[in-house]
Amino acid sequence: MATEVKKIVLAGTDDHDLTKLAEYEAVGGYKALPKARAMTPQEVTEELITSELRGRGGAFFPTGRKWSFVPSKEQIPKPHYLVVNADESEPGSFKDNEIMSRVPHRFIEGCLITAHSIDSKHVFVDIRGEYSGPYEILVNALEELKDRPEIRGDVTIVVHRGAGAYICGEETALLESLEGKRGQPRSKPPFPAISGLYASPTVVNNVETITTVPPIIEMGGAEYAKLGVPNTRGTRVVSLSGNVVNGGNYEIAPGMTVRAIIDELGGGIPDGRELKAVVPGGSSTVILTKDEIDVGYDFDSLGQLKTAMGSAGIVVLDDRCCIVQLGIRFSEFYEHESCGKCTPCREGTRWLTAILRKLEDGRATQADLDLLLDVCDRINGKCLCPLGDSDAIIIASYVAKFRDEFIAHIEEGGCPFGGESSLDHVLAPIAMHTHSPVAEVPA
Amino acid sequence: MTQTVQDLVTVTIDERQVQVPKGTGIVETAASAGIEIPVFCYEPRLGAPVGACRMCLVEVEGMPKLQAGCTLTAQDGMIVKTARSSALAAEGQNSTLEFILVNHPLDCPVCDKGGECPLQDLTFRYGPGNTRMTFPKRTFEKPIPISPLIALDRERCILCYRCTRFSESVAEDGQLVAINRGAQSVIATFEDEPYKGHFSGNVTELCPVGALTSTQYRFEARPWEIQNVPTVCGLCPVGCNTAATTREGKVKRILSRNHPEVDEGWLCDKGRFAFDHLHARDRITTPLRKAGPRRFEELSWDDAIDTAEKLLRDGGSSTVTALSGNESVEEAYALAKVMRQGLSADSAVLPEEVPDALDSYRAPLSALREARTIAVYCDEPVVERAPVVELWLKAARRKGATITYGAPDGPVDALVTDQPGLTFGADNVYYLPRTPNGRGVTDAWSAAGDGEPVDGKPRVVVISGDEAATDPAVRAMAADAEIVIGIGMFQESFRGIADLVLPGTSYLERDGTTINLEGRLQRQRRAVLAPVPDVLAWLSKLGERFGVELSPHSSVVFDEISGKCFGGISYADIGERAELPAPAERPSSAERTSDPGETVAAARSAQGLRLVAYRPLFSGPAVDRTPELQFQRPSGDVQISREDAKKRGIRHGQNVTVTSNGTTVELRAHIARDLAAGTVRVAASDAGDLHASVEVTS
Amino acid sequence: MSLYEAIQDVRAIYPDDSESAVLPALRLAQAEYGWLSPDALREVADALETTPAYCKSVASFYDQFHLVPIGEHLVEVCTNVSCAVVGAQQVVEAFEGELGCHAGETSADGKVTLRAVECLGGCGWATIVAVDNHYRTHVKADDVPAIVRELQGVSETHGD
Numbered sequence A: 001m002a003t004e005v006k007k008i009v010l011a012g013t014d015d016h017d018l019t020k021l022a023e024y025e026a027v028g029g030y031k032a033l034p035k036a037r038a039m040t041p042q043e044v045t046e047e048l049i050t051s052e053l054r055g056r057g058g059a060f061f062p063t064g065r066k067w068s069f070v071p072s073k074e075q076i077p078k079p080h081y082l083v084v085n086a087d088e089s090e091p092g093s094f095k096d097n098e099i100m101s102r103v104p105h106r107f108i109e110g111c112l113i114t115a116h117s118i119d120s121k122h123v124f125v126d127i128r129g130e131y132s133g134p135y136e137i138l139v140n141a142l143e144e145l146k147d148r149p150e151i152r153g154d155v156t157i158v159v160h161r162g163a164g165a166y167i168c169g170e171e172t173a174l175l176e177s178l179e180g181k182r183g184q185p186r187s188k189p190p191f192p193a194i195s196g197l198y199a200s201p202t203v204v205n206n207v208e209t210i211t212t213v214p215p216i217i218e219m220g221g222a223e224y225a226k227l228g229v230p231n232t233r234g235t236r237v238v239s240l241s242g243n244v245v246n247g248g249n250y251e252i253a254p255g256m257t258v259r260a261i262i263d264e265l266g267g268g269i270p271d272g273r274e275l276k277a278v279v280p281g282g283s284s285t286v287i288l289t290k291d292e293i294d295v296g297y298d299f300d301s302l303g304q305l306k307t308a309m310g311s312a313g314i315v316v317l318d319d320r321c322c323i324v325q326l327g328i329r330f331s332e333f334y335e336h337e338s339c340g341k342c343t344p345c346r347e348g349t350r351w352l353t354a355i356l357r358k359l360e361d362g363r364a365t366q367a368d369l370d371l372l373l374d375v376c377d378r379i380n381g382k383c384l385c386p387l388g389d390s391d392a393i394i395i396a397s398y399v400a401k402f403r404d405e406f407i408a409h410i411e412e413g414g415c416p417f418g419g420e421s422s423l424d425h426v427l428a429p430i431a432m433h434t435h436s437p438v439a440e441v442p443a
Numbered sequence B: 001m002t003q004t005v006q007d008l009v010t011v012t013i014d015e016r017q018v019q020v021p022k023g024t025g026i027v028e029t030a031a032s033a034g035i036e037i038p039v040f041c042y043e044p045r046l047g048a049p050v051g052a053c054r055m056c057l058v059e060v061e062g063m064p065k066l067q068a069g070c071t072l073t074a075q076d077g078m079i080v081k082t083a084r085s086s087a088l089a090a091e092g093q094n095s096t097l098e099f100i101l102v103n104h105p106l107d108c109p110v111c112d113k114g115g116e117c118p119l120q121d122l123t124f125r126y127g128p129g130n131t132r133m134t135f136p137k138r139t140f141e142k143p144i145p146i147s148p149l150i151a152l153d154r155e156r157c158i159l160c161y162r163c164t165r166f167s168e169s170v171a172e173d174g175q176l177v178a179i180n181r182g183a184q185s186v187i188a189t190f191e192d193e194p195y196k197g198h199f200s201g202n203v204t205e206l207c208p209v210g211a212l213t214s215t216q217y218r219f220e221a222r223p224w225e226i227q228n229v230p231t232v233c234g235l236c237p238v239g240c241n242t243a244a245t246t247r248e249g250k251v252k253r254i255l256s257r258n259h260p261e262v263d264e265g266w267l268c269d270k271g272r273f274a275f276d277h278l279h280a281r282d283r284i285t286t287p288l289r290k291a292g293p294r295r296f297e298e299l300s301w302d303d304a305i306d307t308a309e310k311l312l313r314d315g316g317s318s319t320v321t322a323l324s325g326n327e328s329v330e331e332a333y334a335l336a337k338v339m340r341q342g343l344s345a346d347s348a349v350l351p352e353e354v355p356d357a358l359d360s361y362r363a364p365l366s367a368l369r370e371a372r373t374i375a376v377y378c379d380e381p382v383v384e385r386a387p388v389v390e391l392w393l394k395a396a397r398r399k400g401a402t403i404t405y406g407a408p409d410g411p412v413d414a415l416v417t418d419q420p421g422l423t424f425g426a427d428n429v430y431y432l433p434r435t436p437n438g439r440g441v442t443d444a445w446s447a448a449g450d451g452e453p454v455d456g457k458p459r460v461v462v463i464s465g466d467e468a469a470t471d472p473a474v475r476a477m478a479a480d481a482e483i484v485i486g487i488g489m490f491q492e493s494f495r496g497i498a499d500l501v502l503p504g505t506s507y508l509e510r511d512g513t514t515i516n517l518e519g520r521l522q523r524q525r526r527a528v529l530a531p532v533p534d535v536l537a538w539l540s541k542l543g544e545r546f547g548v549e550l551s552p553h554s555s556v557v558f559d560e561i562s563g564k565c566f567g568g569i570s571y572a573d574i575g576e577r578a579e580l581p582a583p584a585e586r587p588s589s590a591e592r593t594s595d596p597g598e599t600v601a602a603a604r605s606a607q608g609l610r611l612v613a614y615r616p617l618f619s620g621p622a623v624d625r626t627p628e629l630q631f632q633r634p635s636g637d638v639q640i641s642r643e644d645a646k647k648r649g650i651r652h653g654q655n656v657t658v659t660s661n662g663t664t665v666e667l668r669a670h671i672a673r674d675l676a677a678g679t680v681r682v683a684a685s686d687a688g689d690l691h692a693s694v695e696v697t698s
Numbered sequence C: 001m002s003l004y005e006a007i008q009d010v011r012a013i014y015p016d017d018s019e020s021a022v023l024p025a026l027r028l029a030q031a032e033y034g035w036l037s038p039d040a041l042r043e044v045a046d047a048l049e050t051t052p053a054y055c056k057s058v059a060s061f062y063d064q065f066h067l068v069p070i071g072e073h074l075v076e077v078c079t080n081v082s083c084a085v086v087g088a089q090q091v092v093e094a095f096e097g098e099l100g101c102h103a104g105e106t107s108a109d110g111k112v113t114l115r116a117v118e119c120l121g122g123c124g125w126a127t128i129v130a131v132d133n134h135y136r137t138h139v140k141a142d143d144v145p146a147i148v149r150e151l152q153g154v155s156e157t158h159g160d
């Protein structure tokens, strides 16, 4: 499998500083925009449908089709909005960080083309509050466009900063947050395309999705659709992290195996350790054992293993990682990030952490392991949004694939790693809350 | 709107087929098939369903996951299975209950909600038999007073967000909120400041568990010891339908009885909490005679009736009667009959003058639901005058209605007004009376006689009710008279002015009828026995002395006036949910005279800002005697329109000076949306000596 | 420009009847005062013509708003899995040792508040430590003393 891929999203970044408008234009930037504007909005959408591009935010929904759901201004006479999801907070994912930092203008060009396609004059980029760096780069890039009215057109782009809440990556929670509310997901329907931001038709897309739009217009949807493998076209920027020599973002050709990504791009496992498991698409995806990593990194191949590319955050775990502790740490994350709106997520994630802790501490019996799986079952499929479901699904997958390790915790009356696990006693924010300067937690 | 056949869809629920309009919620669809889907967070009156608690999970054919019945809507051919026929749905509901109970204390025996708690009931029906949760439950300090009226027990809270949704999107007061995220979330007010607002008490009824309870009701009664008497609130002209919970002859709490046309199940805090006035320390329990400048002495009933007869005979036909507007129709009629037929004393100070033309535009308050344009032509804040009308206006605005303040400058669907004698160009007109039953009292007065009032200074004045007795104009007239006879509940109202006082009763202690601002005739029922005889009883005795025949029974008195005023409807026909009579024929447009715009324009031409010193809802004899309500009194705000504020560089929340002719008052600026430019509003108690024309400076 | 004026400017970016300016306004107030005290929340509420309770409700939902005072500098260590498997906990403990306080607390001299935080979105460059909201990458426990000295020496306020 070739490691070289013609970059599309991050094209030109190897030898240019594309944060500068001049350099971006020098490599042919802002050429797709006039081309798109010469087309009708419907034609642009058609081009996207032809390209078979699917959303890079996690749900992998066909982008062109999403745009086509936006009703006409005659049907709903309200402003249309484009909201870009730059909230990237899924553990393991940091690709949007890099994209905004390296190719801000390509991203902005994508916003402007998309705005044209959905007949919108207002773009909101909702960027997670912690991303001060990318925020400053975006603001500078927009500043550079101040006296380029031919590029800006009559579209305003507002960069709206979040303030620290993973749930605000969920599209309806993001809209609530953008409306100045607590970021709690809305019940769907209505879908954002009909009633989104300010109850108006809204398209929500991920940063990478939007940044892929200019190249698609440039090369044509049909060309783009020739790249990659069926159901996963074009390229994908994957985030590689964990126990790997060269962590970082890599733009790959879909279908490349997970093993190749880790070994060839990532330089393998450091410190002479053995691979144990891989989280393939951010914390919310079903884990892969070391024997499952010859799978192609694409929608269908991963789907056969009942997992997904998610937000393309590949977390590599070596043999020092206790899977029960992995469950605790991720479960603590979901517990901390649960918005508190729906019951199963709010109460269930907390309960899962508690049972996992009991296992880790060696106080659990087989009945507790059964209870753990039962609670997973009781959460899964009953929540308002996928956050709580994710916790239940991944924990169940850890038990399914590493049952022996769970049993060992019960039988040995504690963690078989005896404090040597790479995740031993990691302080999670939820545990810090008791003496937190952040949120008041009533006793 | 008539439902055409095309709009109906067929849905199968647990093998029962029902037809409902497309888009009907599945919870309602199931109900129409006689099937209950349990809910916690769902409450249609709070706006669009939120699908938060997940109690209502159902299985829908063709959908892989369980669906929340509350957010799901009926589509043709949909096949739904509830917990009755689907193991999956049953497991879903059982799961939700188990998750809720993970942190809910099992303190039902000492919980005020016990016995009338949906969580208790649903746990009994669908819940897990035992607990599998072995780690410690969340605990909180409890109970926390979120105001002198409401206690919050956070351990019991199931985070359904009903209360915060009410505060945010019904009352729109932004006072009761959720703080923190996830399992750390708690319901709270800002920095433990009290939940101040006209409607806070509704959250105690909305809360499906014992988390938000009334401090007045705390540990007062168990559900099997109480009686709920259906009645109608007598404290403002909306006439919300209520149930008075009584135990051992005492009112313990007031609940809403949801009349969807009148109040949609909301009550204001005055109506809900002010019943303590029944037990006021200065409650008059026997007839009283003046025994010194500030002193009364008791006298027997026989003496009292003798004295009243003698004093009234002295006054004769020049006697003037001042009415409060919170008498029942029957009480007002009985008094009017004694005065007019017994003494030919036809002069009265009536609480309201209500234009007859109103009856042609009669519509239920619920018509505001459909209004697109509403003009509010009332200088005083609507919420202070007729609180629940404000909720109807807010609901209309949320649905997209345009609401303008000041004179309407175009056709409107509804006109809210306190100005009598208008022309009504609008489809629906709601006149906001100043008193709870001013219309009924005025009607009763005219029905009792047709003699002409006489001019001149009265020797004897009869003051009916504490409201009239505390009205400055009435007090001025009384000060000029030789003899003053009072009828009322509280000594303070009459001290120093009345020579003889006969005990009155509260709306909670009498049977009778009232007419609300829509023109709806409603029945009040006696919730508790008064500590004094019925007013009708002694009025009938007094009437005998003057040869006036009067029944002591309100039903008989009502039947006597019904023919003259209410089209002959019988007392028994006024149901528990009174209907609004059909509107009268409308005058032709040629007969519609004055233009509402003119009066307002004239009033507005004054220099500077026009000051409206309004009477706050939280004032008056009943509120004065309810200690828990004192924090609700207005505290030093001047309401100013955004336009006027901008012109003067005034910011919301800033301290400002209100000046008129040398008088100044320091107040806090409150930028109000419900105010026309050119007008500012201050509570009468804050207005000091300010004149009608003021300037506001920062 | 006063906080009030700054808030009015950001308010103008969003549609009229929306509350969208709440987050930016809270951010501005926090930049001004270091944390969101009850008075700061009142000030924001008045400037936006909303209630302090609403502002607090929103602020308390988000991790980046401080409802109790914090130190002059803020050090946030990501302890999510990608950072943790390469030594984030050792980094936290190194900071705790240097600062003499636990994560979640402020050093006795009031200079530095230390927190453990969820994934900061820099997993491949672990361990990520956000110092006054700007990321340091590849931080190891050994780097901590130098960072702490830097913060104790230079006394500029944090901001973005």
Ligand SMILES: Cc1cc2nc3c(=O)[nH]c(=O)nc-3n(C[C@H](O)[C@H](O)[C@H](O)COP(=O)(O)O)c2cc1C
Pocket: A054, A055, A056, A057, A058, A059, A060, A061, A063, A066, A085, A086, A087, A088, A089, A090, A166, A167, A168, A169, A170, A171, A172, A204, A205, A206, A207, A209, A210, A385, A386, A387
């Ligand atoms: C809990 C949760 C967190 C999410 N976080 C993100 C995120 O940080 N960034 C993102 O683009 N999408 C995120 N999503 C997916 C969004 O809901 C949405 O599907 C996506 O933004 C759509 O964009 P796309 O079609 O371009 O992928 C998240 C979803 C969930 C349920």
Ligand code: SF4
Pocket: B156, B157, B158, B159, B160, B161, B162, B163, B164, B187, B206, B207, B208, B209, B211, B212
């Ligand atoms: S206090 Fe009551 S109404 Fe409010 S969220 Fe809790 S359970 Fe629901």
Ligand code: FES
Pocket: B038, B039, B040, B041, B042, B050, B051, B052, B053, B054, B055, B056, B057, B068, B069, B070, B071
């Ligand atoms: S009643 Fe449907 S989710 Fe609460």
